[in-house]
Amino acid sequence: MRHVFLDHQSSTPVLPEVFDAMKPFFMEAFGNPSSLHQHGLRVRDAMKKARQQMAALINADSEEEIFFTSDGTESSNLAIKGVAYANERKGKHLVVSATEHPSVMQSVEFLEKQGWTCTRVSVDPEGLINLEELKAAITPQTVLVAVHHVNHDIGTIEPIVEVGRICAEKNVPLYVDCEASAGWLPVDVKQFGAALVSFSPHRFYGPKGVGVLYRNKKARIVSIMHGGVQEGGRRAGTENVPAIVGGGVAAEIALREMPTRIEHTATLQKRLWDGLKTNIKFIKLNGPEPGPMRVSTNLNLSTEFIEGEGQLLLCDMSGIAVASGSSCVSKSLKISHVLGAIGLDHALAQGNIIMSLGKGNTADDIDYVVEAFGKIVVKLRGMSPMWDEFERGVIDSVINPTGRGKSFSQHAADISGKAAH
Amino acid sequence: MRHVFLDHQSSTPVLPEVFDAMKPFFMEAFGNPSSLHQHGLRVRDAMKKARQQMAALINADSEEEIFFTSDGTESSNLAIKGVAYANERKGKHLVVSATEHPSVMQSVEFLEKQGWTCTRVSVDPEGLINLEELKAAITPQTVLVAVHHVNHDIGTIEPIVEVGRICAEKNVPLYVDCEASAGWLPVDVKQFGAALVSFSPHRFYGPKGVGVLYRNKKARIVSIMHGGVQEGGRRAGTENVPAIVGGGVAAEIALREMPTRIEHTATLQKRLWDGLKTNIKFIKLNGPEPGPMRVSTNLNLSTEFIEGEGQLLLCDMSGIAVASGSSCVSKSLKISHVLGAIGLDHALAQGNIIMSLGKGNTADDIDYVVEAFGKIVVKLRGMSPMWDEFERGVIDSVINPTGRGKSFSQHAADISGKAAH
Amino acid sequence: MSDTYTLYNQTVMDHFMNPRNMGDVKDADGIGEVGAAACGDIMKISLKIKDGRIEDARFKTFGCGSAIASSSMATELIKGRTIAEAMNFSNQEVVDALGGLPPVKIHCSVLAEEALKAALEDYVKKHPELAAQINKSEPVAV
């Protein structure tokens, strides 16, 4: 059976060059960077190099603006809470887009319990932030605006340069979560006008166990991980040296290969979506069409009348790895808040899977997926009472309404006795 | 030149078996454990095994009581803040020993800024916690007691079983930071009566990038790292799978080899201290004598009339890696709060270095260190105005008072115009 | 990777991959369709009942792997049972027969129980003469 990995947004394999770079730091150069002897100093040098590589990926001025955390989640937590706590006296108001990752949303909710307030700015049906609403949301008490570069669920590329301009006008620091873009799309902290930017190497062929937070020297931030004075006092704890070193190499390679990676994935993305929509009726792409407004790696698909987990499991049994709903919360039952925010019908949000491309995927892989996925849809629709009811005219399609029957959601509410949403 | 690594408390090299276990999880089994497909499920299985290995090391009932964090610092932060936030309604008081690691102390200080109060229980000159004072410190508002198993600076083994008994009587959960003991001394969560226990594999030949928090099912704790629902909702963020797997193997080996490791290091510890005190005058061991009250890996030494960093650098130039002051904060200028808490004279706290033994050290290593360190002391005393002034009877020794001259601290205060402490 | 890793145990996976009794009973004597508001799953069970016994049971399910497996297993289990026996059917039987479900998925088995009961109720509604007997939970002889 062919194996096709189409879940690069969840994680990527470490490149051989990255692994080779990490290797000496497990058994030989195992020192703690806080140590003042040979063993510590050697790894300190290596970490400095990694910082430079990270800085280069996002066009930061200096490696001193790079802080290492344990992952993307911690970077988001540090950006949100670290800035909020540092600026408490200035104000206790935050502005975020409604489709930020849970690591941002939940950090904000945590602060709300501690007396902060937050405005969530709405997005349009393709996930693009409402700039007028954003502008209006910023008050003199606002200490941070958070808008991600690319949405992890639906691949929308946000108009960050415009967001940055608004923040500069209002003189409020901007945090841009670039976890879903870094390594796959140019990130330029200066062009963005970003005070903070986060990303994590395991998303572009680097190791797990390290996250990056860029912080412009002018932005005030305090530590949220208390203890020693590592990372200039902004992140206590023994640094994960091998992962930092490997992450640096992954960043360097990503920067070099970026044009090729973008072209390669964009071609496959188009081939995949074209194939699927030709092959399968009542399928919808969530987020913008492939092109300048969508990251080249992501397809978020709603296939009507069938549910997502079944699609995922049957894909898996066909050797195809995909994600269901929000890739980070697939253990939970709830549908993605992103799909809620773009106003997607509940019926479609449930039949939702995410396919994300990588540099190792081939055109043959894509053709295999198109065919296999077509069969999977047929199988699941064969089992689905909804498909049957649609065919019998009891319920209607949301994607291509035929004007007969009631809506899926209405039907679901009728039989469960409660509204589906 | 001989190379002797005597800084095992800062970090240890990864064992070959540990590295071999980690290897497949970088390039082959690179999945995200949240993924529902093959790649995710495979690593989920591997993480479960690691949890069992961690549970076995500390005699926990079930792997479900094991949570993974990014390091020892995060485990401390989670234990302190996670329990405090979870029990806010019950009370806002904490009790900790005065010699806890900065990751505990600073977490407590952070909470104090948010309205919690904390009682710091004093220790005796050898670092042993005052049990009567501890008992008296617990109030109906106390939601957590934190007393570490072994002190990271001076090697004192705390009477945790008695501490646990007091906490059980008062019905307050106990958190035991076992970072400096796990892998080197039996840790038994049941015997301790501990609600929470933390440790981190990089201290016993496992990798950096993973910390462990044991939590008894009855203890209430909330997440401090917000985002996805990883680790049962208690720690968001993509898990560092290779480090978790490697850490599990390191725990398994540590459990198996523990008797040998203890015997080996205890023998060398005695040889080293005997050699040093024979060879060098005016040298003091901080913390208890080698024996049942001191961990077998640590020697904390104050050599009078000379300063610590110089000792460390000259050791390094002789191939000997040692730590200066608190191994985790050696980048800062301040002397260890632990040495302050045991009431060590400021002059001695400055001339402080820590030698920590590991399974790779040999008797020959130790003999080399005894000789080399003797020469280093002679060299630095030759440069020291204090040694000269001691010899001329201007100042006296703290370690072996001769009854002539003023104290070092008095002299230092006289010439700097300010009190030294 | 040599082994196959699965989200559910082998029995569940088998019932998901090769569902038993999938489809609709022709000229069904009772049909139940229920939905779970929390997760959005929808399950439909149709029954052929003869001489007070479930002669055939079929399902259609819009839902996750364990929902499909639960309905497959439920229909397997109830075939041949009397109506009263079926009325006492509990989701735990499904869970046990499947060799367990993850805690967050137990509700799938509950949905299967509900769909079955809805189908039985539909049948009883069409046969009001049986209601009294069934409520006494005695075997129903027709």
Add this chain to the structure above:
Amino acid sequence: MSDTYTLYNQTVMDHFMNPRNMGDVKDADGIGEVGAAACGDIMKISLKIKDGRIEDARFKTFGCGSAIASSSMATELIKGRTIAEAMNFSNQEVVDALGGLPPVKIHCSVLAEEALKAALEDYVKKHPELAAQINKSEPVAV
């Protein structure tokens, strides 16, 4: 590990490992001993002064590597200077000559400046006739 990694740059390490002018000037004309309350370092500089010039300078230091290197370098730099020149001596010279110090260690060079000035003051105290001239910051001719 093939390379040697050092906490300080080569110049600092060299002055730490092979300090110049370590010891006490015999029959010193001026002695200064100062301490830094923050870090506890103690530095002592003794001077031999002849014809208004520093003929010899020696140090003893209780302190970290950069404190030792700073005193070594400071004594090197001031030898041969006039008293007035030495009075204008600034820690920055030490930092520059050492090729830089880590930010947290700059105070070590300050301590060296202070020790030198204390020694000079000691000398001036013993030679009150020089005070007026020195305060004018003019070259002191004796």
